[in-house]
Amino acid sequence: MTGNTIPPAARSRLWQQVNEAAAEGLFRLQVCTRCDKVQYPPQEFCSRCLCDELSWEAVSPMGKVLSWTRSRASTSEFFRDKFPLNIGLVKLDCGPVMVTYLAASCLHTGSRVQVTGKQDKSGQAVFFAAPPDKDPVADFNNIVMEEVKHERK
Amino acid sequence: MQPYNDVALVVPTSLPYERRSERSAAWFTGAVFAGMLDRAGLEKHDIDGLAIASFTLAPDSVVSMTEYLDISPGWLEQIPMGGASGPVAARRAARAVQAGDADIVACIGGDTASADTFTDLVRNFSRFSSDAAFPYGAGGPNTVFAMITRHYMEKYGAEREDFGRVCIAQRENALAAGTAVFNKPLSMEDYLSARPISEPLHLFDCVMPVAGAEGFLVMTVARAEALQLPYAHILAAGERHNAWSDDDVHFRGGWSLYREQMYEQAELGPGDMDFLQTYDDYPVISMIQMEDLGFCEKGGAAEFVRTRPLTWNGGGLPHNTCGGQLSAGQAGAAGGFLGTVEAIRQLTETGLSNQVAGARHGMASGYGMVNYDRCLCTSAVILGRGGE
């Protein structure tokens, strides 16, 4: 089936900003210019003060694991030889809660993690949470885009 | 809030669910519509209000259905609330009938299921989901509800066996009702040894997508009596959306914000409910509803299900008396109607094979629409046996 040989690729227009930050190796999220709320997932106005002037700024990528799962079933063929797949819910110190891929060493509620954006094999950025001093995609080499890995070396 | 005086819910109707179907959601919707007319002894032009919930009706809508059914209603509602749609449909249709905006409203939840419908549905469910949740393993709702389940287990000390108790009791209910896709008994050993889907969720914690439809008619009590139809009263109803949005992980829902008002309006308490029909996309969500609807303290559902039988005839709290979606499968938005339809059935019919003895009052609740990391819609109704 078409589309099943890569991870899900459909994203909103705003996601391009996430892709650009990931390509630059930076952790940037939406920040409200009026009330300073850090917002994720991105949307076109601030959900707190409704201001529609939002900037993309470097924020702290540090956070802690709120919960996690070891996924073994998918609607996409791409993932079927990659189970189990560790996925976490991460509370960033700067506020938002993110769904991320989660390093195998962080499968504990409360684990301190650093979140990094990288392109997966669909070409779209996804987020990886790992211990701060570790390679964020070490457990996910079969999911990240090859070129991204080469750039790192 | 004004009472729902003189409103009757009648002819609770369920189409048998099918694992897969070549037929469209329009067929399922039309079939349950025809079935309700037949049972009520009405002609289709007697219906002047139509409320529909469906995920797979697109590109059609409730508007298209008026042409397919060739009816000309003066009141239409499409309810995009999935698992919360049944109680919401009852609530809105009741107000329309009460105000005289419509005489008879047909409320229907229906969906088809093919090899691709479920995948298409979860892929395109919402913008937040397709940007920031679905790409992670493409597991659909299992991924976020697995994380909600683990968090609940760690926060309140619930064990897998507690979820198992909910699932096993529902399977017993399904066997008594005799209508479910899953028609074999489930033991605790079966439950615990099932294959993992998204840990801590295993096979029997997850619903199977199926095709089907559920519906009921809403009219005045006078009309129901003239038609000699047994009916249920609507004693109280509530809905709340995007409640508790500051909670980092979902562990409570909007029900907790309106349950007191509902019990006050119904002049009843949780102890007066002869059954409870919760929305059971995952057993943890049923347990959260038991808490947030006041059947036990917050965090107390694990202890509650350890000590209170949940079967239709167990003498405890009869819960999801037809087996729920965990046994019947999830027929899309019909899953949001299943509990309401079963509640009306328990209060209107006699001689059901899963009849809760002497049932006079009961509650049905709904929960629907994952936007990112939880469902946003909650709803509930308290119903009473008609004529009392």
Ligand SMILES: [Zn+2]
């Ligand atoms: Zn703001």
